Every structure is written in structure tokens, then in C-alpha cells.
Amino acid sequence: MSCADEYTPQLRARGYRMTPQRLAILHTLHHSGGHLSPTEVYEKALTQLPSLTETTVYRTLEFLAENGLAHPAHMGSGHLVYEIAHHEHHHLKCRVCGAELEVNHTLLKSLYRQLELASGYRLTDSHLTFFGLCPTCQKGEN
Amino acid sequence: MSCADEYTPQLRARGYRMTPQRLAILHTLHHSGGHLSPTEVYEKALTQLPSLTETTVYRTLEFLAENGLAHPAHMGSGHLVYEIAHHEHHHLKCRVCGAELEVNHTLLKSLYRQLELASGYRLTDSHLTFFGLCPTCQKGEN
DNA sequence: TCAGTTATTGTAAAAAGTTGCAATAAGGAA
DNA sequence: TTCCTTATTGCAACTTTTTACAATAACTGA
Incomplete structure (x- = not known):
């Protein structure tokens, strides 16, 4: 099952849209075991979608967290990392x-x-x- | 009991030094009930010690937290606030x-x-x- | 009290994260 | 398919936080 198939319905159900940017970020989180910092997400997703912006990464990660598709974790010193919401x-x-x-x-x-x-x-x-x-x-x- | 009298021995005991900067920041945390962001601490402490730097505030808050004189609290979106370590x-x-x-x-x-x-x-x-x-x-x- | 050691600070520059707004494009309806 | 609405993005400027390194000053011991 592709990321698109898995996550698009979840967003649609809440009245949001699936975009190449969100897909690239979800794909990045999905295919990298642990937690990633926003910058790490940006760098990895960039290889998939070279037009991606850091601003979008920050906004998308927060958006995914609010909608339960990703989990944020406080890693001390006020820094956030994210990971896909498996459990x-x-x-x-x-x-x-x-x-x-x-x-x-x-x-x-x-x-x-x-x-x-x-x-x-x-x-x-x-x-x-x-x-x-x-x-x-x-x-x-x- | 002044902030100096109260906190200086705690720092000395651990091999650290009391400085005007630390005192101003401790005083600020001590005399403002709730939790403050680094910027708020900076602005308040500045009235007491005009030469204070934001860099020093960040470093000092982290230092105080590591040594149990202040408590950091994660306030969502990766932002940290601090308060004096009363309880x-x-x-x-x-x-x-x-x-x-x-x-x-x-x-x-x-x-x-x-x-x-x-x-x-x-x-x-x-x-x-x-x-x-x-x-x-x-x-x-x- | 004075000198030496080194913890601590300030400076400046970079990195990380945020915000406002105009342009774009996803998805629903015709 | 095509149009329309508006969620979403990119840009650019800005704020917040971090880092390296030289200068400073707090404490120790003489």
C-alpha cells in the first residue's frame, strides 16, 4: 500500500487536501525508522521533490501532528522531532x-x-x- | 533572604560562579510568579542589568535548569519556558x-x-x- | 591583597523557526 | 472536462536560538 493510498483518505475525510509536498514528507517519515528533525525531513524529502521549501516542511509537520498522522516528540532544549504515527x-x-x-x-x-x-x-x-x-x-x- | 544569599552557595557547591548576569536572571525568575520565555526573561532582566545579552540569557537558563535552580517546561511547538524551582x-x-x-x-x-x-x-x-x-x-x- | 586559573560573557555570524501575503493548484460541482 | 472556491505553497523578511572564539572577571591560593 502506497503512502498516497494510505494517507490521502485520512486527509480528505477531514476536509484537507493531499499535495506532492505532503506526500513527500509523509513518505520520508514513513521510510525512515526513527524520528527526524524538520531539517532532516527537509533534506531527505528534497531528493524526492526538489521544489520543496523549508517553510512548507515546518508547516506540514505541525499540520500532520495536529491531524494524528505524525507524532511530535520533545527532545530537550525545546527542539521538536517527528515520526510517523505508527503507535x-x-x-x-x-x-x-x-x-x-x-x-x-x-x-x-x-x-x-x-x-x-x-x-x-x-x-x-x-x-x-x-x-x-x-x-x-x-x-x-x- | 536575598537571591544572592540563597543561590550563590548552591552554585559554589558545584564549582560554578555567581555573576551579576546569573543573579539578574535568577532575580527575574524569582520575582515573577509564572513561567517566562527566554525573551521575556531577557527584557525583564535588562532593566536590572542593561549590559545583559540575549545569548547569555539562553545559556544561563539552560545552565540553571541543568543545575536544578530553574525548571524548563515544554509549551508545545518546541518552545521552552522557565520558572524558578520552587516545587x-x-x-x-x-x-x-x-x-x-x-x-x-x-x-x-x-x-x-x-x-x-x-x-x-x-x-x-x-x-x-x-x-x-x-x-x-x-x-x-x- | 594580588596574581593565576579558568569559568563565564560579549560579539558577530550563522542556523533554525515563524509570519504575512500574493500566487498556485487540489478537489468539488456543473 | 472546465470552472470555481479556497486550502496550500513559495517568497521574503523577520524573530528566535545556537555557535565559535577572543576578552573578561570570579574565585582560589599564596
């Missing part, structure tokens, strides 16, 4: 060596329920990155 | 109207323990912002 998960990153772990969303489920109960809010999204020290770096630490 | 808490923000709620850190304690057990990491910091719909906006939503 809900979060990240746990080592402050020292940068090693990363996936945190399954099910771990957060109970926290979500508590937050919703306590606040009255309905939680929508929260691709979060937790920070800490990985086992290896803990040994070399004070 | 551990997180934010819950409405996607529609922007209303914000404080989430006490105790709610996250059990999640932290689970994450540490499952990963072997030692969690250090995670001033997080969760996103959702507040009760009011839920009514006006589909």
Missing part, C-alpha cells in the same frame, strides 16, 4: 550519553486517567520525553 | 483556549518508579506539559 509511545533519554529508550504508552494510561479525573480535561496528546541517567552512565556518576 | 510540578494545557492547570508532581511519582524499574534509568527531570481539552472547550467541541 503511541514516548521516549526516555539519557542526559549524559544520549541513549534512548522507548516508553510504551500503556505505562502512561493510568496516569492519564488520574489526570483526567482530577482536572476535568480530556487528554489529547502528549508525546513526551523523560530525561534521566542510563544504567551505564549511572556507574560513572557521583 | 516540582507539571502543566496541563488546553489545545483550544490555552487554559493551563498545574499538575502536582506526586501524581507522576508512581509512573517514575515504574519507568525506573522497567528501564534501569534513574530519572532526573521531566518538566512536562500535557495537552488536552479543558471542560469548557469540550462542550463546544465535536
Whole structure:
């Protein structure tokens, strides 16, 4: 199943349009395992669609995130990375060596329920990155 | 107790120095209830120390966060805000109207323990912002 | 108090991200 | 197919954030 076939209906259903730019960006996210920074997305997608603009990349990534086709993740220092929305998960990153772990969303489920109960809010999204020290770096630490 | 008296020993203990720039920034964070963006910190601190530079503000905020004197919080779209480290808490923000709620850190304690057990990491910091719909906006939503 | 060490700052330039607006083109209707 | 509406893009200017490196000044020890 092509990216076009997979994602076009999802956009149409919400009243949005599929464009070569969005397709190139979706294709890039789809075919590169992990998370990419906006610049990385731009550079990769450029080989596919040389007319692509960085502005469009930023806007499209935010657009895809708002519509659930991509997940944004905070990677510290206020930087965002994106990845295709295969499944809900979060990240746990080592402050020292940068090693990363996936945190399954099910771990957060109970926290979500508590937050919703306590606040009255309905939680929508929260691709979060937790920070800490990985086992290896803990040994070399004070 | 002045900011200088309060924070200088904490920096010294870690081998760092107190400077007029750090003091001005700490003072600014200390005396303005909520969280501030780097630009807001710069503008406010400037009245106190006209020679202050934006570069220094960025560097100092990150420095203070790393050393536990300030808390960074992800406010969506990759933007960071900072506040003085009075107590551990997180934010819950409405996607529609922007209303914000404080989430006490105790709610996250059990999640932290689970994450540490499952990963072997030692969690250090995670001033997080969760996103959702507040009760009011839920009514006006589909 | 003074000199030495080096953490910290400022400068300037680059990189990253945002915004307004006119031009373009995707998709629905005729 | 062709026209029309308007979502979407590109451009250009702007704001925000980062980086390299030389100059400065905070603390330590004599």
C-alpha cells in the first residue's frame, strides 16, 4: 500500500487536501525508522521533490501532528522531532550519553486517567520525553 | 533572604560562579510568579542589568535548569519556558483556549518508579506539559 | 591583597523557526 | 472536462536560538 493510498483518505475525510509536498514528507517519515528533525525531513524529502521549501516542511509537520498522522516528540532544549504515527509511545533519554529508550504508552494510561479525573480535561496528546541517567552512565556518576 | 544569599552557595557547591548576569536572571525568575520565555526573561532582566545579552540569557537558563535552580517546561511547538524551582510540578494545557492547570508532581511519582524499574534509568527531570481539552472547550467541541 | 586559573560573557555570524501575503493548484460541482 | 472556491505553497523578511572564539572577571591560593 502506497503512502498516497494510505494517507490521502485520512486527509480528505477531514476536509484537507493531499499535495506532492505532503506526500513527500509523509513518505520520508514513513521510510525512515526513527524520528527526524524538520531539517532532516527537509533534506531527505528534497531528493524526492526538489521544489520543496523549508517553510512548507515546518508547516506540514505541525499540520500532520495536529491531524494524528505524525507524532511530535520533545527532545530537550525545546527542539521538536517527528515520526510517523505508527503507535503511541514516548521516549526516555539519557542526559549524559544520549541513549534512548522507548516508553510504551500503556505505562502512561493510568496516569492519564488520574489526570483526567482530577482536572476535568480530556487528554489529547502528549508525546513526551523523560530525561534521566542510563544504567551505564549511572556507574560513572557521583 | 536575598537571591544572592540563597543561590550563590548552591552554585559554589558545584564549582560554578555567581555573576551579576546569573543573579539578574535568577532575580527575574524569582520575582515573577509564572513561567517566562527566554525573551521575556531577557527584557525583564535588562532593566536590572542593561549590559545583559540575549545569548547569555539562553545559556544561563539552560545552565540553571541543568543545575536544578530553574525548571524548563515544554509549551508545545518546541518552545521552552522557565520558572524558578520552587516545587516540582507539571502543566496541563488546553489545545483550544490555552487554559493551563498545574499538575502536582506526586501524581507522576508512581509512573517514575515504574519507568525506573522497567528501564534501569534513574530519572532526573521531566518538566512536562500535557495537552488536552479543558471542560469548557469540550462542550463546544465535536 | 594580588596574581593565576579558568569559568563565564560579549560579539558577530550563522542556523533554525515563524509570519504575512500574493500566487498556485487540489478537489468539488456543473 | 472546465470552472470555481479556497486550502496550500513559495517568497521574503523577520524573530528566535545556537555557535565559535577572543576578552573578561570570579574565585582560589599564596
